[in-house]
Amino acid sequence: MSTSTVLDHDEHADHPSGIMRWLTTTNHKDIGTMYLTFSLIMFFVGGCMILGIRAELFKPGLQLMNPEFFNQLIGVHALIMIFAALMPAATGFANWMIPLQIGAPDMALPRLNNWGFWLLPPSAILLTLPFTLALFGIGDGALATGWTFYPPLSVQGGIGVDFAIFAVHLLGISSVLGSINIIVTLFNMRAPGMTLMKMPMFCWGWLITAFLLIATIPVLAGAVTMLLTDRHFGTHFFDAAGGGDPIMFQHLFWFFGHPEVYILLLPVWGFIPQILETFSRKKMYGYKAQVYSLWAIGALAVVVWAHHFFTAGMPVPALLYFMYSTMAISLPLAVLFFCWIKTMWKGSMSFETPMLFTVGWIILFGIGGLTGLVLADVAADAQYHNSYFVVAHFHYTLFAGGIMGIMAGTYYWLPKMTGHMYSEKLGKLHFWLTAISFNLTFIPQFFLGLAGMPRRIPDYALQFAEFNMISSISAFVLGLSQLIFVYNIVTCAKGGKKATDQVWEGANGLEWTLSSPPPYHSFSTQPTIK
Amino acid sequence: MQGLKRLGLGIAAMLASFGVRADYSWNFPEPATPMALDTLHVHNKFMMITMVIFVVVLSIMIYSIFSHRKSKNFKPVEDKAPSTFVEIFWTLIPFAILLLIDFVIMGIPAYHSVVMMEDTRNEAKMVIKITGSQWRWQYEYLDGDAKGVKFVSNLTTPKEQTDKGFQGVKNKDYLLEVDNHLVLPVGEKVRILMTSADVLHNWWVPQFGSSRVAVPGFIRETWVQVDKAGTYRGQCKELCGKGHGYMPIVVDALPMAEYKAWAASKLEEQAKASAGADKEWTKEDLIAEGKGVYEKNCAVCHQITGAGVPGAFPALTGSKIATSPIFGEDGKYLPDSHLDRVLNGKNVMPSWKATLNDTEIAAVITYERNALGNSVGDLVQPAKVKAARQ
Numbered sequence: 001m002s003t004s005t006v007l008d009h010d011e012h013a014d015h016p017s018g019i020m021r022w023l024t025t026t027n028h029k030d031i032g033t034m035y036l037t038f039s040l041i042m043f044f045v046g047g048c049m050i051l052g053i054r055a056e057l058f059k060p061g062l063q064l065m066n067p068e069f070f071n072q073l074i075g076v077h078a079l080i081m082i083f084a085a086l087m088p089a090a091t092g093f094a095n096w097m098i099p100l101q102i103g104a105p106d107m108a109l110p111r112l113n114n115w116g117f118w119l120l121p122p123s124a125i126l127l128t129l130p131f132t133l134a135l136f137g138i139g140d141g142a143l144a145t146g147w148t149f150y151p152p153l154s155v156q157g158g159i160g161v162d163f164a165i166f167a168v169h170l171l172g173i174s175s176v177l178g179s180i181n182i183i184v185t186l187f188n189m190r191a192p193g194m195t196l197m198k199m200p201m202f203c204w205g206w207l208i209t210a211f212l213l214i215a216t217i218p219v220l221a222g223a224v225t226m227l228l229t230d231r232h233f234g235t236h237f238f239d240a241a242g243g244g245d246p247i248m249f250q251h252l253f254w255f256f257g258h259p260e261v262y263i264l265l266l267p268v269w270g271f272i273p274q275i276l277e278t279f280s281r282k283k284m285y286g287y288k289a290q291v292y293s294l295w296a297i298g299a300l301a302v303v304v305w306a307h308h309f310f311t312a313g314m315p316v317p318a319l320l321y322f323m324y325s326t327m328a329i330s331l332p333l334a335v336l337f338f339c340w341i342k343t344m345w346k347g348s349m350s351f352e353t354p355m356l357f358t359v360g361w362i363i364l365f366g367i368g369g370l371t372g373l374v375l376a377d378v379a380a381d382a383q384y385h386n387s388y389f390v391v392a393h394f395h396y397t398l399f400a401g402g403i404m405g406i407m408a409g410t411y412y413w414l415p416k417m418t419g420h421m422y423s424e425k426l427g428k429l430h431f432w433l434t435a436i437s438f439n440l441t442f443i444p445q446f447f448l449g450l451a452g453m454p455r456r457i458p459d460y461a462l463q464f465a466e467f468n469m470i471s472s473i474s475a476f477v478l479g480l481s482q483l484i485f486v487y488n489i490v491t492c493a494k495g496g497k498k499a500t501d502q503v504w505e506g507a508n509g510l511e512w513t514l515s516s517p518p519p520y521h522s523f524s525t526q527p528t529i530k
Numbered sequence: 531m532q533g534l535k536r537l538g539l540g541i542a543a544m545l546a547s548f549g550v551r552a553d554y555s556w557n558f559p560e561p562a563t564p565m566a567l568d569t570l571h572v573h574n575k576f577m578m579i580t581m582v583i584f585v586v587v588l589s590i591m592i593y594s595i596f597s598h599r600k601s602k603n604f605k606p607v608e609d610k611a612p613s614t615f616v617e618i619f620w621t622l623i624p625f626a627i628l629l630l631i632d633f634v635i636m637g638i639p640a641y642h643s644v645v646m647m648e649d650t651r652n653e654a655k656m657v658i659k660i661t662g663s664q665w666r667w668q669y670e671y672l673d674g675d676a677k678g679v680k681f682v683s684n685l686t687t688p689k690e691q692t693d694k695g696f697q698g699v700k701n702k703d704y705l706l707e708v709d710n711h712l713v714l715p716v717g718e719k720v721r722i723l724m725t726s727a728d729v730l731h732n733w734w735v736p737q738f739g740s741s742r743v744a745v746p747g748f749i750r751e752t753w754v755q756v757d758k759a760g761t762y763r764g765q766c767k768e769l770c771g772k773g774h775g776y777m778p779i780v781v782d783a784l785p786m787a788e789y790k791a792w793a794a795s796k797l798e799e800q801a802k803a804s805a806g807a808d809k810e811w812t813k814e815d816l817i818a819e820g821k822g823v824y825e826k827n828c829a830v831c832h833q834i835t836g837a838g839v840p841g842a843f844p845a846l847t848g849s850k851i852a853t854s855p856i857f858g859e860d861g862k863y864l865p866d867s868h869l870d871r872v873l874n875g876k877n878v879m880p881s882w883k884a885t886l887n888d889t890e891i892a893a894v895i896t897y898e899r900n901a902l903g904n905s906v907g908d909l910v911q912p913a914k915v916k917a918a919r920q
Binding site: 060137151280319324345347363371374462 | 569605703734764841842
């Protein structure tokens with residue numbers, strides 16, 4: 001260190017090539033790319049599982065699989081989509097964009113960052129391995145309890161439950177490591193002059209997400225560990241015969257599970273306003289109000305968990321508390337919606353693919369949010385709970401609100417990441433196909449739920465047939481449309497029209513001051529923010 | 531754009547054509563209890579409110595999308611920071627509106643609904659106990675005219691109708707039909723105690739508006755008051771294993787007089803069955819009786835041939851438990867014997883103590899030992915099962 005104080009910038013860019021580059025990399029962009037690629041692959045794995053389910057539900061009667069396999073698919077689909085598709089996508093953006101947005105050379109803890117990613121593939125393997133083992137006659141397949149692990153069913157279950165418990169442990173460690181890295185980076189590596197209240201909104205969304213993850217993942221880890229000891233070491237945490245309580249698991253699980261919803265959405269709420277200001281060519285409205293609202297949602301997230309199991313039975317005061325506190329979430333969310341629309345108001349809008357996805361996102365996420373408001377009502381929840389109404393509701397928040405948000409972010413930052421423009425025509429086609437088929441998949445499910453179809457059943461009564469058929473056909477269209485997305489990304493990564501540094505006419509922020517693609521090490525000298 | 535419009539029209543026409551179909555439902559089914567009626571009102575009201583919010587907010591946004599476009603050369607207007615007074619005013623007004631919607635317009639009716647839903651005791655005329663088990667419901671009348679009536683309710687849809695390649699016409703109430711219906715008197719408030727024998731279940735009849743999880747080792751409560759005679763169908767609503775989709779609920783609501791007659795006949799039937807437990811049975815009769823019990827209760831896991839499912843459910847054919855002796859020297863059943871396993875269960879195997887009566891248990895054990903490829907040759911008398919329960 002003492003010999004050469006002046007190193008040429010490019011010497012840092014020396015790194016192994018081929019597979020070793022990716023295995024050993026501590027570069028935030030490489031790791032971000034790996035996160036995003038992993039997420040995209042797992043999005044298709046989880047998607048294929050759900051298409052299997054929709055094919056089974058195409059008409060009454062068992063067509064393709066037995067109920068045991070059906071139960072395995074639903075739970076693993078959810079775990080993969082949440083932990084292996086949506087969360088890594090958000091973390092991938094964080095890795096790519098947080099250092100660029102705050103003017104830092106890299107993440108604060110690069111080796112931790114590498115480890116955080118490399119925990120993911122083993123956990124994905126752990127989750128899906130029991131499917132393969134079952135083919136060789138070992139065990140009876142993957143987790144068949146739904147993604148929620150509710151005992152006593154999960155105590156009764158086969159080795160798939162154990163595999164899923166260890167997978168969740170690994171995923172949890174990975175998330176906590178990522179969160180620590182993000183918090184340390186955001187608190188220590190901002191460019192001179194960038195006070196917290198000048199931080200880009202995406203960084204704010206992720207900061208709160210990171211705190212939520214650190215607060216709640218250990219609770220999940222504890223709950224599934226208790227489950228593991230109940231299964232194998234004779235403890236009775238969730239067994240009434242030994243003085244335990246099965247419902248206690250639900251409290252522990254959802255103490256993590258509800259914040260998890262916001263963990264998935266807060267990063268999106270971060271970059272959506274950035275996309276809006278770019279394509280409205282106007283400064284984001286109500287920056288402070290948005291930051292405070294994100295914090296308010298983060299705080300409310302950890303005190304409303306029991307609305308996920310109102311029907312499990314609890315005292316009236318508890319029912320009322322969880323109902324009213326859940327309704328209170330509508331206040332900060334309303335502020336966010338107001339700010340988003342006010343940002344568009346009297347702007348000079350153009351509708352490139354990211355903006356299309358964002359506008360569609362606002363509408364569809366709005367439906368998810370409003371149906372969430374009625375779900376908070378305890379009396380009506382007795383009907384909605386565990387019916388297809390809930391399935392439709394949370395796909396409006398997690399597919400529309402989560403994945404379509406991620407798609408908006410992908411199209412927004414892809415030219416910056418690759419240095420090439422993607423095909424605008426295909427992007428728009430992808431948007432319209434996704435938006436239309438998504439609605440045709442899930443609107444029928446609202447009506448199915450109201451009519452009384454429970455979720456997680458492999459076969460159903462005849463009165464549910466038509467809506468299920470519409471939903472299944474649309475689900476296949478939705479799934480196939482995503483191939484356009486992959487094609488667009490791959491061709492864009494390979495080549496195409498060169499992107500300018502600023503990419504979008506209205507783009508503002510440090511990441512747009514660098515070249516497209518940015519240099520291997522982002523900011524060797526930190527910029528100063530006025 | 532033209533293509534999209536045509537697509538939109540096509541979809542609208544498709545949806546409209548669905549709308550005219552009679553068996554289509556766009557809302558909750560017709561309510562049969564005060565609670566379901568209340569739930570429907572709450573639901574309709576909230577849907578209206580959220581729909582209005584949605585349409586208003588959406589139209590503002592859509593107006594902006596169409597007017598404030600770059601392609602129309604709209605020049606962006608810079609938002610100016612408002613004065614503190616204006617800022618506070620425009621923050622508090624929407625907050626006040628939202629608070630009013632959340633906690634007054636929606637919150638007050640919700641409060642009353644919750645209180646009504648949870649009041650299971652006041653004015654309740656009778657009490658029944660519902661026990662969920664994998665994968666059937668058990669009903670027990672704890673007081674009133676039918677006190678002591680107890681039965682299990684099993685799916686009756688034939689297995690071949692659920693199978694792949696079934697070409698015929700499925701039953702009208704496919705997957706929503708059972709052998710023994712729960713019978714309730716019309717207009718009486720019935721308190722329901724809910725529990726489970728194994729995993730979580732959820733007893734849900736959509737037209738009743740009540741839904742409660744059955745938790746093993748705990749009693750949960752709900753209530754129903756069916757105001758209109760008729761047959762109502764529902765399903766288990768909590769994932770409970772492979773038979774989750776196959777444990778429906780059927781409730782007959784009868785006028786009081788008919789209900790009383792039903793209770794009397796059911797009690798008589800039960801008395802006969804329990805008398806059967808005291809008589810000496812022949813092996814042939816037990817095997818014949820046992821076949822029915824086996825196919826209804828056991829075949830779902832151990833399969834109709836007794837071959838089981840490798841890796842998940844053990845085979846009975848040639849199994850150690852089904853072929854080794856049941857009773858020891860002292861005449862008491864041995865631990866881990868056939869009778870022990872059926873009575874008390876182990877791991878995934880449920881306990882049948884509460885579900886099957888003495889005759890049924892004796893018959894099914896005798897059947898399993900002398901059919902399904904087994905030929906142990908012995909039999910179990912119902913009296914022995916009765917003694918084993920003590």
